[in-house]
Amino acid sequence: MSVAFSRATYVQRLQALHAELEEQAVDVAVLCDPDAVCYFAGFWNYLGTEFGRPSVLVVPQGEAPFLITPLMESEMARRMSAVDDVRPWADGVGSEWRGDLASFLDQPSIKRVAYERTLVPAQIEIGLVPLLAGRETVDLGPTVSRLRRIKSPQEIALMRKAGEVAVAMVEGARRTIAEGVPEYEVALAVVAAGTRKAAEFLDAEHDRFQSPTIYNLQIMQSGRDTCMVHRRSSVKRLERGDPVYLCFCGIANFANLKLGFDREFFVGAVTDEQARIYETTVAAQQAALGVLRPGIRCEEVNAAAEAVYREAGFTPGYRTGRSIGYSFLEAPELKRGDSTVVEAGMTFAVDGGITVEGLFGGRVGDSVVVTDKGFDYLTPYPRELAVL
Secondary structure, eight states, rough: OOOOOOHHHHHHHHHHHHHHHTTOOOOOOOOOOHHHHHHSSSSSSSGGGGOOOOOOEEETSSSSEEEEEEEEGGGHHHHHOOEEEEEEOOOSSTTTTHHHHHHHSSSTTTTTTEEEEGGOHHHHHHHHHHHTTSEEEEEOOOHHHHHHHHHEEEEEEHHHHHHHHHHHHHHHHHHHOOOOBBHHHHHHHHHHHHHHHHHHHHOTOOOOOOOOOOOSOOOEGGGGGGGTTTOOSSBBBBBBEEEEEEEEETEEEEEEOOOOOOEESSSSSOHHHHHHHHHHHHHHHHHHHHHTTTBBBBBHHHHHHHHHHHTTOOOOOOOOOOOOSSSSSSEEEESOOOOOOOTOOOOEEEEEEEEETTTTEEEEEEEEOOOOOSEEESSSSOOSBBBO
């Protein structure tokens, strides 16, 4: 199979953006966030802004877009992207990436410019802000977020594949967890299992720009270190009685779509208090999922989870979830103060979590898609307490 989106998909996305620009009387949108460039243009730059080589998508109102990208990436951009007009720039030549953008913005007709204010990398912002002097600017972030909020059937299908990759990852970990095994060996098993599963879904001809290789550091702790929510795998060896927590939120990625997924296991034994804490986290997550449906407010989903924590004697410390998609964090979030109304087609990571400082952290997390009546799991995997 192929995971590639058709050209028509990107045309539709750009048309939707054009409609928003027209409604807001915006002359041009400047997209600098790599996730937005990927979403609208179908191009992702593996060696990007962090190396001083940004790609910028320019979408004029009523005109064809153009993509400004490093010269070394230009051939790949032309092959990957649905945008026909690719304009390369070279290090140290002229104004680099700012040249084409400055020339376009210099037109007298360009009076109102939109860009994602909170997502522009500082390195680009330093060069972009002076180019916008004397023009009215609009924050494009909320618009892009709204356009990406409801996932298409094809996106949901790919997120289900991402869920299969995530499940393969946790199964790889589960097979490896045992007394005496270093944490990093578990992390290596995760990478290998996820990569092999992702490779099953890719077509050698049509998906040549999509790598199956799982990457980013595995979030993993064992023993008392499970109270440190985001410690990475280390050389520590697993011992009998250790809880082992694995978070796949930074590595459960497939076809540029990112999921949230967490599981916890126990090596050989579990204490009564650990079991109580863990089962409370699962109950809190399930309480949130029990009310998740179209029409409910995000903060109400969070409140359902917090009620479980309080009843069990714990103080809530985490949000209950976040939207997922092309970015690690998307809007809306399942937390206090977010009154966004849930709609069918939204996708969330929904978590349960309790941390007892210096002692133990119990956590569980799944990705779901909201349906007309409730939700479906994107990461169908048991949540029962597991002693390995």
